[in-house]
Structures are given as C-alpha cells and as structure tokens.
Amino acid sequence: MQKLWLLAVAFAIIGIGAYGGGLVTVPLIDHELVKTRHLLHKDEMSKIVAIAQMTPGPIAVNAATFVGFRVAGLGGALFATSIVVLPGIMILTALGYVRGWIQPNQHFLRLRRGLRAGVLSLLLFAIWCYGQVVITGLAELAIAIGAFLILTMFEGKVHPLAVIAGSGLVGLLIF
C-alpha cells in the first residue's frame, strides 16, 4: 500500500530528527505528517500533541502509534512505532560494535564529558520551554515547586510516578 510507504518514510525521518526532547519533535511531526504527507489533519495535530504529552512515552513514539493506527489499524501502529525507534537503535547498535576501541579512546571520553554538560543545558532549556507552557499561574507554580521539592527531599523513597499521580489528584481538587 502506498500509504504504508508514506508512513514508513515519514516516521523514519521523524525518528532521525527526534532530537533533544519532545518539544523539538513537534514541529518536525507537524511538517512531515500534516504539511507534506497529509496523513494528519491540522486540528488533529494539536489534539495529538496534547494527548502525547499526557500519555506515557515519547511524543514521537505516541504520534507514530496513533497515526499508524489511523492509517492502517493495529499493524500500522506497530509498524510505524518500530520505524520511528529504528534509527536511534541502529546507531546505538553500531556504536556497540566499535565499543572495544572507542571506550578507552581519549577523544571519545573527552567528547562525552562535554556532552554531559550539553545535556544539562538541554534539560534546563526544556524546563524553561515546558514551564512556560504549563505554568500559567501561581497555583501551577506552587504545584511544580512542590513536586520538585518532594522529589528532592525523598529521593529514592518516593517513586516519581507517584508524584505525578499525586499532582494529578491535586489538579482535580484545584482546577
């Protein structure tokens, strides 16, 4: 089916471009699915983003499952999901093969040292972007800080998912 092929190409591209966190992936998904291949309608796009943010898992994966399902049922969902994770996995597998000489390699180690701080910058930036979207008032800010404090003070004793669920319940009460 031609649609399957479209699906595959779209999500392969998304899989490669899904870099630096979900927020970045959104414009890419928008471009590949809505604008160029018309696999998704514009209004559905925002619904999907909301759904993907609120459901478990990375946005790219969620989008793949959802759109795949729409286009070609269960098989389509599984197919698209597999395609979207493939690029990363292939690269990692390849890296695994050269692991023997790359691990002790000084250049690699130095690069990775730099990488770690770079990742921290990504995290901080994500907090900024995400926070702007989600924290629209004092109550929201309080909940966010509360969640952060609980996670910090009870590190290792409280499961992060419990904090999320708990915040959801708080949300129920407040909103």
Next chain:
Amino acid sequence: MTFGGGFAMSTVLRHELVLKRRWLSDKEFVNTFSTATAVPGAIGVNLAFIEGRRLHGMAGAIAAAVGIVCPSVLVILLIARFGAPYFDHPTVAAFLKGSAIAVAGQIAFAAFTFARRLRRHWQNAVVCGLGLFVLGIGLHPIWAVAAAGALGYLMMRERMTPYDATDVDEGEDYK
C-alpha cells in the same frame, strides 16, 4: 509508563535503575543518559536499549526497548480506539493538567541530579552555558550538543590528570 517524554522519563528510569534496583551507579547513568540524548530518537527508548544491552546483551537491549515502549503503545491504541470522548471531560482535563505540571517539576529534578553530578568542575558550567546560548538563539538542539561536545573536548585537553584516568575505569566498563 512515564508521562511527558524523554527527560521526565529519565527521572523514573534513574529511580528504578539506580536508586531502587541498584543495577547502575549514578555516574554510569549520567554517562549513558548523555549518550542516549546525543543519539537521535526517543531518549527513553535509547536509554532502555543501552542499559538493556549492558545488563543482558542484545537480547536485553531489545527486551528493554520493547518494554519501555509497550505501555505507551497500549495506552495510545486504547485512546485512538475508544478514548476520543473522554478527553474533553473536565475532570480528566483537570487531572491531566495537574500531572503535566508535575512533569515540569520532574524535569527540574532531573536537571538537579544532573547538575549535582557535574558541579565539581567549573568547566561543566561553561559548556552548559554555551549549550544554553545556542538553544537560546533558536538553533536546533543538535547544534547545542555538538557545540557542547566540541567545547568540552577542547577544554578537557588541559586536564589529563590521574583523576581522569580513574574516572575512566570506574563505571566505564560495559559488559
């Protein structure tokens, strides 16, 4: 089963792998997380893949990747099939809003644990600053990561101390 995508997922993963099950040291986790982020694709899936491979070879890698993807796939499929009416329900929306805020707190927590690990060397702060700058001017995260890696590489050049050497042995041994 993590809401909010890759970075938030890292907190849960860290909780499970480092704190609860003690399969990994914190240092190993930070290193692996950086690699998973530097490679394209869903961070959570990549992380799962790397750790699965470390603990149980290729079979473990695949099992971990499938495992981490499964809950999301399941949930999305259910939603795609049955869920449409529920999303506009105010109670659901309130709960999800609360959860989303917690996710912001969670990403903040991830950044916190990361920074805590990196704070020993001032160079890390500089690299992080560069990353933030690159992101701030609107470039795609891959540039931030590349810049961070490059700067880190250049800066570390001066510091070939024994500390670096032991840093290599500790926790750098993948199976």
